[in-house]
Amino acid sequence: MSAVGIRVERLSKRFEHRVKGQVYAVRDVSLKVEPGEFLTLLGPSGCGKTTTLRMIAAFERPDAGRVFIGEEDVTHLMANQRSIGFVFQNYALFPHLSVFENVAYGLRVQKRAEREIARAVAEVLDLVGLTGYERQLPHQLSGGEQQRVALARAIVIRPRVLLFDEPLSNLDARLRVHMRGELRGLQKRLGITALYVTHDQEEAMAISDRIAVMNEGVIVQEGTAEDLYHRPASEFVAQFIGRTNLLAGRVLSVAPGGIELEVAGQRLQMAGSDPGVRSGEAVRLVIRPEAIELRPTTSGDGLVGTIEGRTFLGEKVEYQVRAGTHLLQVASHDPAQKGAFAVGQRVTVRLPTDGVHLLSPG
Ligand SMILES: Nc1ncnc2c1ncn2[C@@H]1O[C@H](COP(=O)(O)OP(=O)(O)OP(=O)(O)O)[C@@H](O)[C@H]1O
Ligand SMILES: [Mg+2]
Missing domain, CATH: 3.40.50.300 (P-loop containing nucleotide triphosphate hydrolases)
Incomplete structure (x- = not known):
């Protein structure tokens, strides 16, 4: 049948x-x-x-x-x-x-x-x-x-x-x-x-x-x-689908090769083009926890943050990171290398240039 x-x-x-x-x-x-x-x-x-x-x-x-x-x-x-x-x-x-x-x-x-x-x-x-x-x-x-x-x-x-x-x-x-x-x-x-x-x-x-x-x-x-x-x-x-960070941002410029955004006081160059947004527009960014990278604080540019929470889950470590007014969810799947961050530690938060999804303000 x-x-x-x-x-x-x-x-x-x-x-x-x-x-x-x-x-x-x-x-x-x-x-x-x-x-x-x-x-x-x-x-x-x-x-x-x-x-x-x-x-x-x-x-x-x-x-x-x-x-x-x-x-x-x-x-x-x-x-x-x-x-x-x-x-x-x-x-x-x-x-x-x-x-x-x-x-x-x-x-x-x-x-x-x-x-x-x-x-x-x-x-x-x-x-x-x-x-x-x-x-x-x-x-x-x-x-x-x-x-x-x-x-x-x-x-x-x-x-x-x-x-x-x-x-x-x-x-x-x-x-x-x-x-x-x-x-x-x-x-x-x-x-x-x-x-x-x-x-x-x-x-x-x-x-x-x-x-x-x-x-x-x-x-x-x-x-x-x-x-x-x-x-x-x-x-x-x-x-509703998975854990996420929702950040308010603004579009600085839209060019064929990419979009420049301002988010959390940082300039963020996004690869690819999103037909839906215009320069000057307010947007919300969907950034998944595993797309954010943490580094020891001396290692270059990015947001400065502080580890507020750390949960060891075996195959990954979940962090809550305070960066200015934002409380970010970050997941590290490489605990052997990056699992070393401790609560209270200062870190550099690197937002990704791809793996960011834009929502218009609704
Ligand atoms: N026989 C009924 N009489 C009155 N209201 C009802 C009746 N059956 C469902 N409802 C209402 O309709 C809405 C949808 O109910 P439904 O059972 O379809 O939800 P659900 O998505 O299956 O939720 P859950 O995940 O809790 O099972 C609810 O607000 C519920 O209170
Ligand atoms: Mg039901």
């Missing part, structure tokens, strides 16, 4: 709020997941991720908008007619049913023959690594195993697409990282289109082909993890 995509057109949903009256949980959301693609909706709590997913699955009725699975308009179809597999955060397993019966559930609803059910269940339990667990009850399983059962239950009906709502958030950190690798591998092996919801930016970056960032009911930016990290379209995205 070849994969089919998901298309959402201008989906909106309002809820009654006791204090605020009618409020939009989701507003005019349009979205396209390509066949076989893994797309993640990423955003803070309450931004409308679950509501969007539930409308696609027909667990929630949209006020406006349309949902397509492949070329088919499924907006007016019920949940069980949409051929969607759904994996919930809390697994939602039937506590009194065995692993086998939990997974078989959707097939029994479809009134499949007993032999066919046995074969299909065995096949998906093998896929998720749970062969031999058929007779266990959910409470006899670890969180990770329960999540695998939920996944097996979602894929056994051979859905056209898979939806996931924070499926890993009840697992401990190690298992979460392990399971997201497995999930991703399985999705690619099955070649099935997946729409995934999380508020965890690292998880989103690790698991997705593309990410759609949501805030307050709308999608604010879509792209690969690299796009969002290196070219955030707004302060919100810059802050």
Whole structure:
């Protein structure tokens, strides 16, 4: 079976709020997941991720908008007619049913023959690594195993697409990282289109082909993890994806070869040209912690700073560096050489000439 995509057109949903009256949980959301693609909706709590997913699955009725699975308009179809597999955060397993019966559930609803059910269940339990667990009850399983059962239950009906709502958030950190690798591998092996919801930016970056960032009911930016990290379209995205420094600056001159900026009292020559800015304009600079370099204070020009905080994280050291009115986040991935900076030490801060992204003042 070849994969089919998901298309959402201008989906909106309002809820009654006791204090605020009618409020939009989701507003005019349009979205396209390509066949076989893994797309993640990423955003803070309450931004409308679950509501969007539930409308696609027909667990929630949209006020406006349309949902397509492949070329088919499924907006007016019920949940069980949409051929969607759904994996919930809390697994939602039937506590009194065995692993086998939990997974078989959707097939029994479809009134499949007993032999066919046995074969299909065995096949998906093998896929998720749970062969031999058929007779266990959910409470006899670890969180990770329960999540695998939920996944097996979602894929056994051979859905056209898979939806996931924070499926890993009840697992401990190690298992979460392990399971997201497995999930991703399985999705690619099955070649099935997946729409995934999380508020965890690292998880989103690790698991997705593309990410759609949501805030307050709308999608604010879509792209690969690299796009969002290196070219955030707004302060919100810059802050939400990874750690960042946002510095106010001013454009001194724009030439074909580069842009000259003033930032933190320093002149900064930026390579390349940014079509969006004009000379004299106020801008904000997005500078990632790993792009800033620290040197012992005697070593030439740059900002003078003082180390205010230092966190050793194994593969990197994170510093908070006070430079004038700015408190900069700096990450050093070369601890053997540069990890020597101590709290209270004076350093020279070298801002990068590339790896700087400009935002217009908003
Ligand atoms: N049934 C409901 N009745 C009233 N308001 C609701 C209902 N469901 C959701 N909302 C509101 O809609 C908004 C979006 O909720 P939603 O559950 O989609 O957020 P979310 O992005 O999934 O958040 P989280 O990361 O916390 O799960 C929230 O403000 C929420 O309070
Ligand atoms: Mg949610």
